[in-house]
Amino acid sequence: MDPINIIVCAKQVPDPEAPANLHQIDSEAKTVTIKGLPPGINSYDQNAIEAALKIKAETGATVTVVSMGSKLSQSILRKTLAVGVDDLVIVDDSNFKDLDSRSTAYVLSKAIEKIGKYDLVFTGRQASDWDSGQTGLILGEMLGIPIVNLAGGVNVEDRSVSVKKMIPGGYERVKGDMPMLLTISNEVGEMRVASLKKILESRKQPIEVWQSDDLKIDTQALKPFEILALTSPPSMKRECRFIEGESPLEKGENLAVALKKAISK
Numbered sequence: 001m002d003p004i005n006i007i008v009c010a011k012q013v014p015d016p017e018a019p020a021n022l023h024q025i026d027s028e029a030k031t032v033t034i035k036g037l038p039p040g041i042n043s044y045d046q047n048a049i050e051a052a053l054k055i056k057a058e059t060g061a062t063v064t065v066v067s068m069g070s071k072l073s074q075s076i077l078r079k080t081l082a083v084g085v086d087d088l089v090i091v092d093d094s095n096f097k098d099l100d101s102r103s104t105a106y107v108l109s110k111a112i113e114k115i116g117k118y119d120l121v122f123t124g125r126q127a128s129d130w131d132s133g134q135t136g137l138i139l140g141e142m143l144g145i146p147i148v149n150l151a152g153g154v155n156v157e158d159r160s161v162s163v164k165k166m167i168p169g170g171y172e173r174v175k176g177d178m179p180m181l182l183t184i185s186n187e188v189g190e191m192r193v194a195s196l197k198k199i200l201e202s203r204k205q206p207i208e209v210w211q212s213d214d215l216k217i218d219t220q221a222l223k224p225f226e227i228l229a230l231t232s233p234p235s236m237k238r239e240c241r242f243i244e245g246e247s248p249l250e251k252g253e254n255l256a257v258a259l260k261k262a263i264s265k
Helices: 043-059 101-115 135-143 196-202 248-264
Strands: 005-009 023-026 031-034 062-069 087-092 120-124 147-157 160-167 170-177 180-184 208-210
Touching (some): 005 101, 005 135, 043 147, 043 180, 147 170, 160 180
Parallel strands (some): 087 208, 120 180, 147 180
Antiparallel strands (some): 023 031, 147 160, 160 170
8 A cells, every 4th residue: 555645734723721811802803812822733733643643554645734823833743753743744824824614724725735735635524713613514515525524533454444533422433534534533543642852853844834825725715714803702700708607596696697798789
């Protein structure tokens, strides 16, 4: 069997584990920024990378990661090389800022077409910033290849793919031929941790950086993600009071008085 070529689409997102007090919401500009923490790779896309690396270990496949957006961090995306990805392609252009799902899929399809030969395309089931869960499905339609959503496990044998598709209360086993696009769920496992040696080596590894002109993209066809309104969540501040009293009965009476005052305000 010829070596398998796997392309994984990975999105740079704000750190989803950032505490609420670090989020800065600008209602007028309709933006959310996280103070003091760098962005990261979408967690479901990390699952997709891990699924690809498992196939690489079993079959000797070649794994290429593609990430698109505006003002992407090369140092963060190079972590994919450190864990075992063969090639990294960054598609970075000011025209790609905050695109909707269809426009994102369009740009990714152009990048994949430029890469050329592929057998499997993996995306995360959804992104942790907007949770739309649409880009992977639209991308498969644009590429004109079969799609299996919510893959919790992938096995490759010869030119066929067996997918453990997650459904409520269990899973289905779906089989098909390559090429195929899978949206990967977290059941495949977390992305492996890179060694310090691999991290240092990844800093020297060459990467491809493309812009809209390199992909011959019609920027007029791109549409930004439209936010109608963005407001801060309601305050979760709580006040704790200790009810004093000489006996449990007195404490109960004092509690009743305090609750009555609070309700009457």
